[in-house]
Amino acid sequence: MQRRRFNQWLGGLSASALAVPALQAQAQARPLLKAGDQKGGLQALLEAAGELKGLAYDIQWTEFPAAAPLAEALNAQAVDLGPIGDAPLIFTLAAGSRVKAFAVNRSDAYGTAVLVAPNSPLKSAKDLKGKSVATNRGSIGHFVTLKALASVGLKAEDVQLRFLPPADAKLALTQGSVDAWATWEPYTALAETGGHARVLVSGRGLWSGLSYLAATDTALRDKRSVLQDFAQRAARAQQWARQHPTEFGGTLARIIGIPVEAAKLQFERRQTRWQAIDAEVIAEQQRTADFYLDAGLIKQRLDVRATFDTGFSAPA
Template sequence: MTASFSRPVSRRGVLRAGGAAAVIAFGAISVKARAQARPVLKAGDQKGGLRALLEAAGGLEGLGYDIQWSEFPAAAPLAEALNAAAVDSGPIGDAPLIFALAAGTRVKAIGANRSDSYGTAVLVRPDSPLKTAADLKGKSIATNRGSIGHYVTLKAITAAGLKPEEVNIRFLAPADAKLALTQGSVDAWATWEPYTALAEVSRHARVLVSGRGLLPGLSYLAATDAAIAAKRPVLQDFLQRVVKAQLWSYRNVDAYSAALARIIGIPPEAAKLQFERRQQRWIPIDAQVIADQQGTADFYRQVGLIRQPLDVKGTFDTGFGVAG
């Protein structure tokens, strides 16, 4: 029988081993703590929006924070997410922002852009007998409540001398509204890009009335008051990346259109059509932007969609730069 002996371990050796393990464990905890401390931006988006632009332009490289993306089919659910603090920021049109603010959402516009409003339009089937906005009297129009589609509908019919109650507006999400138009259960669909370009390219619809000349063409990057207070440097960096990506996109139209089509899953010709005609540009939040937004608020008050007058000046944060 062979005896087995182990070498005694000194108390000092145990302490050394324990100390080394503690150092390793502390180092691992420190690395984990640093990783956990990395800021997170909860970014809302709409189809064909900021994520596709930033990815195509390489604008997400070298981030000092993480982005948690949430995509929404329209502005209304995005506004609800902002109100619930489910997202920190997101792109939103001038009209949906009015609805969000009137509902008490604690949010501000931190960046503004203008674009050609042609793609915000009232669409009809190719064989529809309707020719002008005045022909919408007594007809049914599908759109999202509080959306820019809702806005262009009201602007189009009032410009044609009609009252809101003289048309039948049905509130449907974009996919449901498109189906309703195609199947003939509504007479028209009021929508925005890229849905307008998709409908035109697929020949499922034609533009009855465009927003050109009716709308100021404003959209915003909005952020919650809480996010502005806690993540201002992150929001400033994110906005600046969006502005730079937009400039890149117009220098690389074909490359961006192809990337946009791939990222959001639409035909390349639709992607290029909606992109080229929008001619979107980021601009400073100046007196004209505020005046135009006030005009939108006043119009919604005039047609009874908001009950109380809304002074929009306090709904902008002008401390964010948009230099290209």
């Protein structure tokens, strides 16, 4: 009798022991999306719009101050995806990163600009000759600087480029260590509304305004449904924000820690729209890549068609 009870107890223990790893496996079956972000980017937008609710997967967020460190994280597989402008995406792809763009949006290019101090004597791009300009290497700020110079017949060699991250570049401008700072939103709006800078040259007519969601080849292979859902949520969040600009401006300011005035300004003038990756987008991306080749920032011509994954539904 005692032996029978022992066997029954042992059988129950075995079943319980087997159930523990089964439950753990079930809990771990929920996909994890490692999302890179830039300041004032997707996390704040999705949170404000309520699009982080009801997820069938978990998100691990990592924020970067600029596209360059985000691109490095993508290349190292430290993140699965992230928002990145057309020029820095080309820069990292030319360096051998195994990532592709799978969703695209277009913004008004005004806030990607070359800034100067409010009292600077500089009045136009021509005045940059012989001056120092701080920006991130390979960034859209770098790109707009080169395009601004080219528009007035100048070359990169005609200015002193100092490659600094946004915080250091802003400090250098306010302290007078550089003559200009080429940057993007929300840094442009922050500098303007804070009285630290004014726009010398805006990106309108110089930059396409294209930005992408880029993902690693591994994530594109293994997490396609998650990436598709994430892109759709980002597009819905953008639409919600356009319909609720005041509410979104306040929420964005709280989440990313900037004044409401700056948050609202950078959002309203961006006028971001998600769209399909079409022939026009690819052609514009090719022109940007060719410009970087001519400027000597990449060494070989990049055929951008291979850098897109067009197998996703366009964000609606």
